[in-house]
Amino acid sequence: MNPVKPGETPRTPWIVGVSGASGTPYAAAVLRGLLAAGESVDLVVSRAARLTLLDETGISFRDGHWRDDLRAWLSRGADGKPGTFDADVARVRYWSAGDLAAGPSSGSYPTKGMLIVPASTACVAGVALGLSKDLLQRAASVTLKEGRRLVVAVRETPLSGQTLRQLVALDEAGAVVLPASPAFYAGATHIQDLVDFVAGRVLDAAGVRHRLYRRWEGELGGRTRGAGPS
Numbered sequence: 039m040n041p042v043k044p045g046e047t048p049r050t051p052w053i054v055g056v057s058g059a060s061g062t063p064y065a066a067a068v069l070r071g072l073l074a075a076g077e078s079v080d081l082v083v084s085r086a087a088r089l090t091l092l093d094e095t096g097i098s099f100r101d102g103h104w105r106d107d108l109r110a111w112l113s114r115g116a117d118g119k120p121g122t123f124d125a126d127v128a129r130v131r132y133w134s135a136g137d138l139a140a141g142p143s144s145g146s147y148p149t150k151g152m153l154i155v156p157a158s159t160a161c162v163a164g165v166a167l168g169l170s171k172d173l174l175q176r177a178a179s180v181t182l183k184e185g186r187r188l189v190v191a192v193r194e195t196p197l198s199g200q201t202l203r204q205l206v207a208l209d210e211a212g213a214v215v216l217p218a219s220p221a222f223y224a225g226a227t228h229i230q231d232l233v234d235f236v237a238g239r240v241l242d243a244a245g246v247r248h249r250l251y252r253r254w255e256g257e258l259g260g261r262t263r264g265a266g267p268s
């Protein structure tokens with residue numbers, strides 16, 4: 039039975055996969071950007087990402103209390119200060135990474151695509167090889183096989199030849215490989231500006247409108263004129 043009533047738009051979320059690379063502020067900024075744009079989100083947090091989240095924010099992410107933990111996480115600025123942002127998580131659906139029967143594990147579950155932010159090299163390898171060792175990797179494989187947008191914001195340095203080859207494989211499979219690599223031309227003065235630049239580029243790759251960073255307008259020196267991101 040189709041639960042969508044006539045005239046009703048079916049919920050078509052972006053899947054956001056958070057893997058265990060450093061960079062949980064990037065994920066928070068992408069999640070806030072999607073929600074601010076009116077998008078729905080299906081969230082998957084890998085087991086290793088719970089460790090990076092704990093390390094980088096002090097938050098223990100619990101399946102049973104995910105709403106409270108997500109709200110606390112999204113309220114933090116990149117400097118770790120709680121209460122910096124106001125986040126309404128009503129449009130977020132959370133799936134446990136071990137739940138291989140979850141919606142995003144099937145191609146018949148409607149989604150707009152998937153953003154992996156940040157992506158660990160282990161996650162890159164798993165998706166490139168189609169391992170599907172957890173829901174995050176399975177959802178990424180499904181996204182590729184269904185021909186939907188997959189953005190992989192890899193965070194590691196330096197990169198081994200093995201990871202570079204796996205990134206090429208992902209590119210060839212149709213994914214957007216987007217290194218979490220902040221730029222300085224947009225007038226950054228705080229850590230949050232650098233984080234928002236990367237998050238904004240992820241949203242650009244997904245075609246989601248945002249105002250996270252100031253775009254290049256073809257003129258050198260904009261940064262020194264003191265105009266902050268608008």
Ligand SMILES: Cc1cc2nc3c(=O)[nH]c(=O)nc-3n(C[C@H](O)[C@H](O)[C@H](O)COP(=O)(O)O)c2cc1C
Pocket residue numbers: 056057058059060061084085086087089090093157158159160161162193194
């Ligand atoms: C504090 C911390 C930081 C880490 N940072 C990175 C990183 O920046 N990039 C990376 O590829 N792996 C990093 N790792 C290692 C991954 O967490 C590890 O490879 C894990 O198996 C990834 O699993 P997942 O892809 O299922 O999340 C880090 C681990 C910890 C504990």
